[in-house]
Amino acid sequence: MGDLRIFMFAVAFALSSIGGINVAAAQVVEGEEHCVINVKTTDALNVRAKNSAASKVVTTLRYGECGIVVTGSCKGSWCPVEDGHDAGWVKSNFISMVSPAIYCVTGVGAGDGLNVRAFPSPSSRIVTVLHRRQCDIAFLPYAVNSWQKVRAGGHEGWVNRKYLSGE
Numbered sequence: 001m002g003d004l005r006i007f008m009f010a011v012a013f014a015l016s017s018i019g020g021i022n023v024a025a026a027q028v029v030e031g032e033e034h035c036v037i038n039v040k041t042t043d044a045l046n047v048r049a050k051n052s053a054a055s056k057v058v059t060t061l062r063y064g065e066c067g068i069v070v071t072g073s074c075k076g077s078w079c080p081v082e083d084g085h086d087a088g089w090v091k092s093n094f095i096s097m098v099s100p101a102i103y104c105v106t107g108v109g110a111g112d113g114l115n116v117r118a119f120p121s122p123s124s125r126i127v128t129v130l131h132r133r134q135c136d137i138a139f140l141p142y143a144v145n146s147w148q149k150v151r152a153g154g155h156e157g158w159v160n161r162k163y164l165s166g167e
Contacts, residue, residue, distance in 0.1 A: 027097045034095040035066040035141055047088035051078035058088040096141040104135035106165040116157035120147030127157040
């Protein structure tokens with residue numbers, strides 16, 4: 001099952017990475033961590049008490065917010081979720097799975113590291129530096145040109161994909 005999840009994420013990521021600011025196609029897997037996608041930064045995703053747009057809003061989640069777990073089988077386009085505080089239902093096209101932490105730093109010379117930046121730009125603030133042999137890197141479902149948003153060592157930020165490889 002793990003290989004299938006990795007393959008499904010890779011396909012969704014590849015299809016979503018063609019030009020500009022991209023978000024992975026909604027990839028929903030029960031029991032896995034997801035992030036909020038396809039929501040304007042000025043808006044929020046409603047988590048509802050039941051699987052209906054007319055149901056009461058339990059809480060809201062911001063674009064890019066991660067840590068949402070799909071807790072059961074989806075019913076149509078609605079999936080049961082919890083964020084560590086609240087539980088409810090969201091439309092599946094507004095969440096996408098975080099990849100398994102299987103990517104590694106590659107192509108970085110001895111004595112150097114891979115800069116993880118706050119934004120997808122070489123002039124953006126450095127959040128942390130990954131060891132040149134670090135391999136616990138997860139892809140978050142966001143990409144901008146050659147930049148990929150990742151999570152590693154308790155930090156989230158942007159790196160150039162040419163310095164990452166799957167393990």
